[in-house]
Amino acid sequence: MLALTRANGVCPIKTAEIIASTPVASAAAKAAAQSMLAGTFAPMFRVDLVDEDLAYATQVGEESNTRAPKTIAARSVMQAAIEAAYGADHITGVARLYPPLR
Numbered sequence: 001m002l003a004l005t006r007a008n009g010v011c012p013i014k015t016a017e018i019i020a021s022t023p024v025a026s027a028a029a030k031a032a033a034q035s036m037l038a039g040t041f042a043p044m045f046r047v048d049l050v051d052e053d054l055a056y057a058t059q060v061g062e063e064s065n066t067r068a069p070k071t072i073a074a075r076s077v078m079q080a081a082i083e084a085a086y087g088a089d090h091i092t093g094v095a096r097l098y099p100p101l102r
Contacts, residue, residue, distance in 0.1 A: 002036055003098035013037060032092045041086075041093035048087035051078035
């Protein structure tokens with residue numbers, strides 16, 4: 001969302017502030033936004049491990065003939081991050097795949 005707002009002329013810092021001020025913004029979401037804006041991606045839940053979990057979920061979906069389009073889409077982003085050498089980054093490191101947020 002931050003890259004999308006930036007691409008449309010809206011300051012991503014202001015976007016993050018507005019979202020953080022809402023009652024539905026979790027502490028984790030606020031921390032993730034700050035991580036992306038600062039460009040710091042210290043590994044806590046690494047991209048490669050997220051990809052592994054999504055691979056299992058995708059496999060279960062296939063085996064049970066259950067569609068999981070959002071899981072497949074999320075996994076494609078994780079795989080692109082791994083290919084770009086961001087696999088050891090925290091999950092928010094996928095932000096580096098998109099235009100700069102600053």
